[in-house]
Amino acid sequence: MPRHWGQAALPLSSIFDERAAVMLNDRGTLMNLAFRMLGSTHDAEDVVQDAYARWYALSDDARRAIRSQIAWLVRVTSRICLDQLTSARARRERYVGDWLPEPLPGEARWASTARTQQGDPAERVTLDDSVSMGVLVMLESVTPAERVAFVLHDVFNLPHTEIADIVGRTPEACRQLAASARRHLQRDRRLAVNAQQHRSIVSAFKDACEHGDFDTLISLLDPQVSVRTDGGGKVRAALHPIAGSEKAARYFLGLRRKKFSQEITEESVNGRPGLATHADGEINGVMAIAVRDGRITDIWLIVNPDKLQVWKGSNR
Template structure:
């Protein structure tokens, strides 16, 4: 049990569960750092292991348990980000962040019953697939400084302690990351428009209407697929409206009994492909001026765990 000193220096128990209530925030933080819910859960578990490994006196000496947990989790993530680049060099094909469904759709609608804080990742712009993909191009220090400051509003003084640099250097890291995001951010459609385009895309795909598909795709559209070497998929990005449309028709011809469902993917309209009752692919979209510029298709079954019914 965590304890805090009173005015006379004696120890008294902290509010029961106060430390554990930090877990949802830590999950949100770690997922944005790593783009993987599984890795985020591991990070948070390790953070709590380190907390409970301390004595009551050591815990009582910590003025802000929440701040301590954030600092430890962020440092673990920073180390993981450094090693992730080497791991992903060995990854088969393209690596994409793990897609998340809406909370109500989590694990077949069991989110409320499970009570697991991991299902409460806040699905805002900072977990959109386009945003997470841009984060992947950043250095670990840029990513940590940017997310902590611009997304979670931590001061640069606190961030400096985490990344081991001066506050001024952390401010520069965040500014550099902000420029990266700005260079890739476009004035996309609102949610209603996105949903309309995705719905039209689904209908054209199901009806095998290649002309309609091409009309919905930007001429320079790109598709990135992540199978992790576990399922059949293209290993390199595919580009061009006609090429992408033809590829989509080829995919549907291979599995004519597959079902295409409209679902929220990381807080934005997307599609889920089911085959024989199993989710086999989750598609996220970047839509600008009524046309699809990017499609991210996650097919690695290890990344589709939250979508299991």
């Protein structure tokens, strides 16, 4: 499963051979990998199913010749994700408005097994830095090869020699790919606040929205704050980013006036303090919020109902 960045890498076969004897289901590992690659549970499901289909398409002799099933599946899953990332760029150019990664609640489980394996920890989304909305959004801006190299090395602990075989580059090239993605992340992480301060600022933002307190909103928002919304053409949303504290404050107060009866609750969103809006007892919007240097710098508002399915059955 994912690790803390900076630990030494081990050979892929060693990592997963040690775990194979105790893991109840390798699928959870593959789903956690694919989600970090693609930012979508639906796409991750498709990729993992494809990887398993390729495994079972092998002859019995071919499967017996493979030393580690999970290592083989990780390689195949990563290669399929690389192909998916390349084609996804063209698909997202046709997307209505901003495409944002899927928000995840703190107790999310992968959809296809939620009804049958509630007690299986391998089926739970592993929430860490690598699945925060800020990281997933940043990974959308790097090349597919950079994303794959970064996720495999910095999150899943694979050495560059193993990654080279997956992405079709030299180990040195893979090292550079991962380092390039890492530099993007490190610029943002330097000014990140601790979880308690993050939660306090999110709570104050919620209160200011509920009470229509424009001045407090301005004080909480960075002057260069960016607000991006994802409705996917299915729900009304801003088609372009909203930049600057005054515009952002007016936008959220305007939303509040239009939907006054909606409840706002504090939630864990991709492992960070965030907010959710409710209508008729159901979540219809999720806000992931980045706080740096004591102010809110980014808000990602997801209202596309296709990306909120996991919230309907989660235990928050």
